[in-house]
Amino acid sequence: MPGFLSDLEDTAAARFYEELERGRFMTTRCPVCDHTFFPPRIVCPRCLGSELDWVELSGRGTLYAFTQQHHALAHRKPEVVGAVDLEGDVGRIFTVIDAPFEGLEVGTAVKVSFFRSPVFDIMLHKFKPVLSD
Amino acid sequence: MRRVAIIGVGMTDVGVFEDATPMELGVNAIVDAVNDAGVDKNDIESVVTTPVGYVLDSQKFVAQRMVEYLGIPTRTMAEIDCGGASSLAALRYAAHEVAGGRIDTALVYASHWEFTTGQMLARYAEDTHLVRMANSLYGSYDSRYGVISPMAHYAMCIQRYMLECGVEAEQIAALPVVLRENASKNPRAMFAEQISVEDVLSSKMLSPPVHLLESCPMSHGAAAVVLTSEENASETCERPVVLTGYGEAHDDSHFIPSSGDMSRFPSVQRSAREAYEAALIGSSDVDVAEVYGVFAGVELMCYEELGFFERGQAPAAVEKGRTRAGGDVAINTSGGRLSLGHAPYATPLFEVFEVVSQLRGEAGDRQVPGARVGLVQAEHGMINGSIVFVLEAV
Numbered sequence: 294m295p296g297f298l299s300d301l302e303d304t305a306a307a308r309f310y311e312e313l314e315r316g317r318f319m320t321t322r323c324p325v326c327d328h329t330f331f332p333p334r335i336v337c338p339r340c341l342g343s344e345l346d347w348v349e350l351s352g353r354g355t356l357y358a359f360t361q362q363h364h365a366l367a368h369r370k371p372e373v374v375g376a377v378d379l380e381g382d383v384g385r386i387f388t389v390i391d392a393p394f395e396g397l398e399v400g401t402a403v404k405v406s407f408f409r410s411p412v413f414d415i416m417l418h419k420f421k422p423v424l425s426d
Numbered sequence: 427m428r429r430v431a432i433i434g435v436g437m438t439d440v441g442v443f444e445d446a447t448p449m450e451l452g453v454n455a456i457v458d459a460v461n462d463a464g465v466d467k468n469d470i471e472s473v474v475t476t477p478v479g480y481v482l483d484s485q486k487f488v489a490q491r492m493v494e495y496l497g498i499p500t501r502t503m504a505e506i507d508c509g510g511a512s513s514l515a516a517l518r519y520a521a522h523e524v525a526g527g528r529i530d531t532a533l534v535y536a537s538h539w540e541f542t543t544g545q546m547l548a549r550y551a552e553d554t555h556l557v558r559m560a561n562s563l564y565g566s567y568d569s570r571y572g573v574i575s576p577m578a579h580y581a582m583c584i585q586r587y588m589l590e591c592g593v594e595a596e597q598i599a600a601l602p603v604v605l606r607e608n609a610s611k612n613p614r615a616m617f618a619e620q621i622s623v624e625d626v627l628s629s630k631m632l633s634p635p636v637h638l639l640e641s642c643p644m645s646h647g648a649a650a651v652v653l654t655s656e657e658n659a660s661e662t663c664e665r666p667v668v669l670t671g672y673g674e675a676h677d678d679s680h681f682i683p684s685s686g687d688m689s690r691f692p693s694v695q696r697s698a699r700e701a702y703e704a705a706l707i708g709s710s711d712v713d714v715a716e717v718y719g720v721f722a723g724v725e726l727m728c729y730e731e732l733g734f735f736e737r738g739q740a741p742a743a744v745e746k747g748r749t750r751a752g753g754d755v756a757i758n759t760s761g762g763r764l765s766l767g768h769a770p771y772a773t774p775l776f777e778v779f780e781v782v783s784q785l786r787g788e789a790g791d792r793q794v795p796g797a798r799v800g801l802v803q804a805e806h807g808m809i810n811g812s813i814v815f816v817l818e819a820v
Contacts, residue, residue, distance in 0.1 A: 300561030300562075300564075300565065300566055300569045300570060301566050302565055302566050303566075306566035306567070309566075310566075330684070331684065332566070332567050338678075357582075357586075357688070358582035358583075358585050358586050358688060359582065359585070360578050360581035360582055360585065360633045360634050360635075360636075361578075361633055361634055362572055362573075362577075362578045362633060363632065363633065372572070374571060374572075374578050375582070376582055376682055376688065378685075382685065384684040384685065385682055385683065385684050385685065386567070387567060387568050387571060387573070387579075387681075387682050388571065389571060394634070399585070399586070399589060410570070413570070415570065417570060417571065
């Protein structure tokens with residue numbers, strides 16, 4: 294649960310990471326606006342309505358940009374991180390990219406998977422290029 | 427509303443001063459500014475400041491402690507926080523008080539003291555305060571992924587910009603060379619040693635495409651500004667600098683925007699447009715500008731958003747010397763964030779100090795001949811918001 298020492302700023306973030314523990318990549322949707330948005334919130338950023346549904350995302354997206362992070366305190370160093378545009382104009386997510394930096398290209402189709410943080414006992418998301426067939 | 431003038435400026439050297447305290451740095455800058463303004467300290471009716479750092483153990487009642495220390499009873503006092511734009515937001519607050527007529531003489535100052543990156547990395551693992559502060563800066567969806575500075579975010583902005591505008595690494599590397607040359611003429615700057623494009627490109631790759639020498643240092647320092655009405659200034663001050671335009675805009679994003687281009691900074695464009703309209707000028711009228719660029723690539727992008735150059739054209743303009751003294755517009759004559767040094771809460775007032783020095787003709791070896799119209803710009807987050815002031819010699 295969110296709290297003073299926690300980095301979780303609301304109960305929606307707490308639920309998001311609880312769902313990751315169960316292997317589900319979810320966010321909130323406002324039925325009034327028919328608006329699904331990431332990150333999840335306790336109110337809709339369009340109408341401020343609080344009657345929101347939790348919906349599972351496809352986990353697919355497009356690599357918008359990426360770099361390497363040297364001070365990657367929770368993970369191996371350096372690691373590839375990126376901004377992924379989630380399928381369906383849901384939003385853009387900052388994440389770990391599970392691929393070597395060299396050869397990676399902007400615009401690559403990626404898909405979510407989960408891993409346990411080697412430092413903190415929490416499940417996190419990462420995205421990996423989808424091999425085209 | 428009365429027009430508002432800057433009648434005094436002061437600033438410390440910029441550098442890493444591990445033994446200095448934010449109080450002492452602030453006092454030194456304030457005394458300089460008050461002496462420069464030639465006012466009696468007891469004439470100051472308003473003291474407006476900012477927090478002293480992002481990660482440092484919180485210092486509370488900063489303004490109240492300072493007025494006690496200097497013995498200045500006031501009619502207005504505030505500590506304004508708006509990230510990297512804070513001290514321009516503080517200047518806006520004080521300027522509005524003077525413009526409205528309730529306050530005649532106001533003091534704005536900012537003193538920045540912060541752990542260096544090395545100190546932070548050394549302490550991070552066992553210091554829950556640092557973890558908590560990083561978490562509060564970067565939130566539930568970034569901090570868990572190892573983010574303790576916005577470098578990765580900015581690197582991705584620059585990657586998109588290079589890709590979309592066809593900008594080469596050598597072109598970005600030309601900017602730090604110009605800034606270092608400027609800094610070598612500024613006795614307050616943190617770095618003075620000349621560098622070459624080769625030096626920049628062979629410096630450590632911090633977060634691709636950002637090299638060490640394309641990145642600002644984290645510095646300590648303080649600056650202060652004394653304001654009064656233009657009418658008062660015309661009686662007491664030889665070379666007042668008038669605030670003729672002001673613009674401010676904030677996007678509904680913090681660091682990575684949930685949609686839209688990361689290669690564009692709409693708040694910079696919006697804040698600049700508002701400031702130009704208020705001052706009844708265009709971007710081409712600006713003689714000297716201080717731009718809040720914390721990485722070389724994003725600094726170039728800001729030059730374009732401010733309207734100085736077309737999109738994608740700033741790198742070529744810098745290479746051709748169009749941003750040097752004597753060019754189209756002299757930008758970051760102080761040495762900029764990369765070479766003057768960067769102390770975020772104080773940085774916008776370092777910028778004001780430089781532009782006021784230029785407009786008064788007191789900038790020494792780095793003086794831009796005939797500078798009359800100046801601009802300062804500051805931002806917060808990953809340029810999620812921006813404030814612009816136009817300043818003019820009268």
